[in-house]
């Protein structure tokens with residue numbers, strides 16, 4: 276079965292526990308379960324990860340180069356700071372989707388300038404926790420266009 280890596284960056288382990296008005300009440304564990312269920316009928320296996328460490332995200336992308344057909348990534352704060360993440364994503368040849376739960380463009384300017392947008396295939400922003408399932412549908416279309 277083809278694999279999709281879903282990578283989550285810093286503080287996303289706190290989803291559902293803090294700031295529900297911005298990030299909703301769904302936990303990351305619930306999102307993981309929904310992603311697995313959504314991907315299965317499409318014929319994809321999900322490798323779902325979260326880390327608070329930039330280098331670990333980079334290493335997951337290196338691993339994805341060997342194992343994954345596509346990457347969905349919510350790098351959280353590293354979106355706006357990490358050249359290392361940008362460089363790593365550039366080395367992945369398959370489809371890459373940048374995802375943000377909140378509408379970052381409706382927030383403070385700190386959250387406007389993604390460093391990784393230039394290297395991704397598509398971007399999903401502001402659909403809440405549902406964005407992960409939408410990203411899987413979109414990834415299915417990138418990988419097997421109708």
Ligand code: CA2
Nearest residue numbers: 286287289290293351352375376377386
């Ligand atoms: O909306 C998103 O998905 C973000 O990637 C979330 C990041 C933020 O830096 C991005 O700009 C947009 C922050 C994630 C922090 O996660 C928390 C989860 C629950 C409570 C507090 C923080």
